[in-house]
Amino acid sequence: MSKQKSQSPRTAAPGGGGSLWDVVVVGGGNAALCAAITAAEAGAKVIILEGAPKFYRGGNSRHTRNFRCMHQGPVSVLTGVYEEEEYYNDLLLVTKGRTDEHLARLAIRTSEECLPWMEAHGVRFQPSLSGTLSLSRTNAFFLGGGKSLVNAYYNCCEDLGVTVVYEAQVQHVTLEGGRFSDVEVSIRGGATEKIRGKSVVLASGGFQSDTDWLTRAWGPAAANFLIRGTPYNRGVVLKNMIDQGCESVGDPTQCHCVAIDGRAPKFDGGIVTRLDCVPFSVVVNKDGDRFYDEGEDTWPKRYAIWGRLVAAQPDQVGFSVIDAKSKNLFMPSVFPATEANTIEELGEKLGINGARLAATVSAFNAACRPGTFHPTERDGMATEGLTPPKTNWARPIDQPPFYGYSLRPGVTFTYLGLKVSDKARVQHASGPLENVWSAGEMIAGSILGEGYLAGFGMTIGTVFGRLAGQEAAHHVL
Amino acid sequence: MSFETPGLINEARRQIEICNACRYCEGFCAVFPAMTRNTDFAAGDLSHLANLCHNCRGCSYSCQYTEPHEFALNVPAILAEVRQDSWERHIRPAALARAFHSRGVAIMGLMVLVIAVFFYAARSGGEGSFYAVFSHNTLVALFLPAFVLPLLSVALGLRSYWRETGGRRITPGDLKGAFASVAVMKNLAGGHGEGCNFEKENRYSQRRRFSHQAIMYGFLLCFAATGIATLMHYLLDMPAPYGLLSPPKLLGIPGGILMVLGGVDMILSKLKADPTLGAQRVWGGEMAFVALLVAVAASGLALYAATGSTLMPGLLALHLGTVLTLFLLLPFSKMVHGFFRLAALIVEQQKKRG
Numbered sequence: 068m069s070k071q072k073s074q075s076p077r078t079a080a081p082g083g084g085g086s087l088w089d090v091v092v093v094g095g096g097n098a099a100l101c102a103a104i105t106a107a108e109a110g111a112k113v114i115i116l117e118g119a120p121k122f123y124r125g126g127n128s129r130h131t132r133n134f135r136c137m138h139q140g141p142v143s144v145l146t147g148v149y150e151e152e153e154y155y156n157d158l159l160l161v162t163k164g165r166t167d168e169h170l171a172r173l174a175i176r177t178s179e180e181c182l183p184w185m186e187a188h189g190v191r192f193q194p195s196l197s198g199t200l201s202l203s204r205t206n207a208f209f210l211g212g213g214k215s216l217v218n219a220y221y222n223c224c225e226d227l228g229v230t231v232v233y234e235a236q237v238q239h240v241t242l243e244g245g246r247f248s249d250v251e252v253s254i255r256g257g258a259t260e261k262i263r264g265k266s267v268v269l270a271s272g273g274f275q276s277d278t279d280w281l282t283r284a285w286g287p288a289a290a291n292f293l294i295r296g297t298p299y300n301r302g303v304v305l306k307n308m309i310d311q312g313c314e315s316v317g318d319p320t321q322c323h324c325v326a327i328d329g330r331a332p333k334f335d336g337g338i339v340t341r342l343d344c345v346p347f348s349v350v351v352n353k354d355g356d357r358f359y360d361e362g363e364d365t366w367p368k369r370y371a372i373w374g375r376l377v378a379a380q381p382d383q384v385g386f387s388v389i390d391a392k393s394k395n396l397f398m399p400s401v402f403p404a405t406e407a408n409t410i411e412e413l414g415e416k417l418g419i420n421g422a423r424l425a426a427t428v429s430a431f432n433a434a435c436r437p438g439t440f441h442p443t444e445r446d447g448m449a450t451e452g453l454t455p456p457k458t459n460w461a462r463p464i465d466q467p468p469f470y471g472y473s474l475r476p477g478v479t480f481t482y483l484g485l486k487v488s489d490k491a492r493v494q495h496a497s498g499p500l501e502n503v504w505s506a507g508e509m510i511a512g513s514i515l516g517e518g519y520l521a522g523f524g525m526t527i528g529t530v531f532g533r534l535a536g537q538e539a540a541h542h543v544l
Numbered sequence: 545m546s547f548e549t550p551g552l553i554n555e556a557r558r559q560i561e562i563c564n565a566c567r568y569c570e571g572f573c574a575v576f577p578a579m580t581r582n583t584d585f586a587a588g589d590l591s592h593l594a595n596l597c598h599n600c601r602g603c604s605y606s607c608q609y610t611e612p613h614e615f616a617l618n619v620p621a622i623l624a625e626v627r628q629d630s631w632e633r634h635i636r637p638a639a640l641a642r643a644f645h646s647r648g649v650a651i652m653g654l655m656v657l658v659i660a661v662f663f664y665a666a667r668s669g670g671e672g673s674f675y676a677v678f679s680h681n682t683l684v685a686l687f688l689p690a691f692v693l694p695l696l697s698v699a700l701g702l703r704s705y706w707r708e709t710g711g712r713r714i715t716p717g718d719l720k721g722a723f724a725s726v727a728v729m730k731n732l733a734g735g736h737g738e739g740c741n742f743e744k745e746n747r748y749s750q751r752r753r754f755s756h757q758a759i760m761y762g763f764l765l766c767f768a769a770t771g772i773a774t775l776m777h778y779l780l781d782m783p784a785p786y787g788l789l790s791p792p793k794l795l796g797i798p799g800g801i802l803m804v805l806g807g808v809d810m811i812l813s814k815l816k817a818d819p820t821l822g823a824q825r826v827w828g829g830e831m832a833f834v835a836l837l838v839a840v841a842a843s844g845l846a847l848y849a850a851t852g853s854t855l856m857p858g859l860l861a862l863h864l865g866t867v868l869t870l871f872l873l874l875p876f877s878k879m880v881h882g883f884f885r886l887a888a889l890i891v892e893q894q895k896k897r898g
Binding site for chain 2 (some may be wrong): 198211218394
């Protein structure tokens with residue numbers, strides 16, 4: 068296999084005019100890279116078509132930090148034991164049963180062999196980050212985060228002679244009689260050209276960055292959503308496949324959506340925009356009213372429901388209010404808190420009715436009961452006679468200075484995706500496609516019907532990416 | 545740009561607060577775990593983090609937030625700027641520090657000047673042994689103050705730095721931890737032991753770590769050789785030159801070779817590395833400093849090789865000129881990084897203890 072430069076400047080079709088690739092990989096994140104590496108190692112001639120420019124390569128994977136991994140005993144940086152049943156039950160809890168058990172168990176079971184595979188392909192792990200000790204048993208953290216993982220995989224691709232084309236926007240996947248023949252792609256904004264292949268792996272993510280599509284699903288509220296990751300996942304390929312009669316799974320309103328700092332950028336704010344103060348706070352909407360139990364469970368178990376909760380409030384905004392006691396109980400925020408010496412003043416500074424906020428906080432304070440406060444586990448310090456209640460960490464908010472943060476829904480990825488078999492093969496209304504596989508966020512909706520389990524996106528991407536690459540290579544070789 | 549100007553400190557704080565909300569880089573080096581102790585960063589905290597940073601660049605190549613991202617992080621560069629500024633603020637006279645750190649030409653100019661003076665003096669000297677060219681007492685009279693005064697300047701600077709970063713009374717445990725880190729250059733090992741991202745972008749490499757250790761251990765061997773020779777001269781009445789199997793030569797020759805090889809490799813890797821991930825204004829000064837180290841070691845080796853030949857007086861003048869330049873520039877060149885880095889590692893041991 069000849070080694071090809073990943074950045075060779077050219078305008079003709081990659082690898083020369085009419086070249087026929089063994090495996091065309093659409094997308095450039097974790098799942099795509101796992102597929103490309105697996106296929107190239109099997110001996111296939113592989114091309115990666117990444118929609119983003121080189122700096123932003125890797126889709127949402129560049130913002131990730133860990134993957135959830137089954138294991139029978141301490142391995143690498145993971146402590147203890149995390150077995151299939153516990154893992155599956157954790158998934159059932161967050162999805163409320165909306166999952167495909169067969170595919171979910173396949174992802175869970177295969178996650179175990181992924182960790183050594185990732186290490187062998189340059190990914191380095193580190194112990195659970197400070198402030199995330201609760202994940203040290205279940206989630207293996209990437210040293211340097213997801214961008215480091217993405218870099219390692221691109222280096223691997225380069226060493227294997229995989230051709231990588233950046234700013235390659237795939238617009239159409241040509242299907243004829245249940246077979247893929249080529250993709251139509253515009254490279255660096257140029258004219259559409261065809262890239263032919265014997266097989267294709269589609270791993271180009273969800274549609275969350277297409278605000279129009281999000282608005283069709285959610286209504287006008289979608290305009291107020293922030294997108295935590297890449298602006299390049301606009302669902303062009305996903306839509307193209309569904310339009311051509313491929314089967315989809317999932318509900319277009321379902322997504323991995325958390326409440327993030329309302330001041331975060333519209334796209335690509337990533338991890339630093341998260342706010343971990345909710346359990347220690349009172350959260351109100353723009354009318355100054357509480358709307359949900361802030362202390363229902365520890366934050367890692369609840370952060371993923373707050374995006375939808377805030378999305379359901381007027382103007383899709385919330386405000387989390389704490390006092391001086393709680394300021395250092397959670398990881399620092401990237402933007403400084405709004406600070407004031409009285410609740411009224413804080414309300415006005417946050418742009419809500421100060422008197423109304425003060426009334427809500429007084430009612431809350433009056434409903435607090437004595438108890439032993441414990442920030443890292445459910446401490447049973449609950450309100451009495453308050454609706455909605457706060458069932459843990461309910462301490463009066465009475466020590467100035469008071470701090471406030473605005474909250475907005477932050478979408479990580481949408482769950483509407485392609486239906487795949489347990490070999491990652493894409494399903495068409497008329498039956499399985501012969502040479503088309505898909506992986507990553509593009510198919511995660513099969514397993515994640517709703518809710519989110521930290522680190523599971525990367526597990527699905529790695530498991531199905533490798534599977535897709537292996538099957539595609541097997542098909543052509 | 546100075547630390548007292550709000551620009552540098554505010555920019556450093558802005559970047560570090562973003563890092564502290566992310567923490568993905570915790571495993572690379574000592575800087576990121578140290579950061580998690582704070583939620584607010586005073587000037588002394590930033591100085592401490594800056595001097596802990598070894599410019600391995602792992603964080604930068606792993607960062608989601610470098611330009612063109614709107615957060616525009618460049619942590620290795622801003623910490624290099626703060627670090628550089630801390631040396632220039634604490635070392636007196638500060639004007640000399642500012643003059644030399646950023647100017648390779650000034651360093652080289654001083655070196656040429658000092659060498660020329662030695663050459664001029666050497667013209668009147670005799671042939672044969674070193675001390676026939678320059679009498680021993682002349683050399684001591686020249687070199688002792690040239691060594692002691694710069695060291696005094698460094699000591700005063702360190703005391704001021706120590707106060708700024710909250711250093712306390714040093715325990716044996718602090719020293720053990722700090723020296724263990726220096727001995728293997730742990731902070732250039734990337735956390736996984738495979739090296740850093742200095743010159744091969746996002747691939748790991750041991751090159752900088754190894755070349756740094758070659759220079760450092762080479763320098764220490766040469767320093768030991770000089771120390772032993774001094775003792776032999778005064779206590780045992782055994783003046784130079786010394787034979788191949790004498791302690792000064794057994795230490796000095798391998799030391800000189802390590803310094804030359806390490807220094808040349810350091811220069812080559814620095815030419816390959818991205819200058820925008822360091823303190824760009826001192827790039828030239830850093831290069832000239834490494835070149836000076838190479839010149840010290842290479843001229844010393846050449847001098848030994850030329851013992852007894854007619855080249856000796858000239859090479860002696862060259863060697864003494866480079867050594868004196870190195871001494872004089874001790875507080876005002878990259879050489880100070882060793883003192884401040886060690887201080888930071890000791891303070892870090894103390895802070896970790898709580």
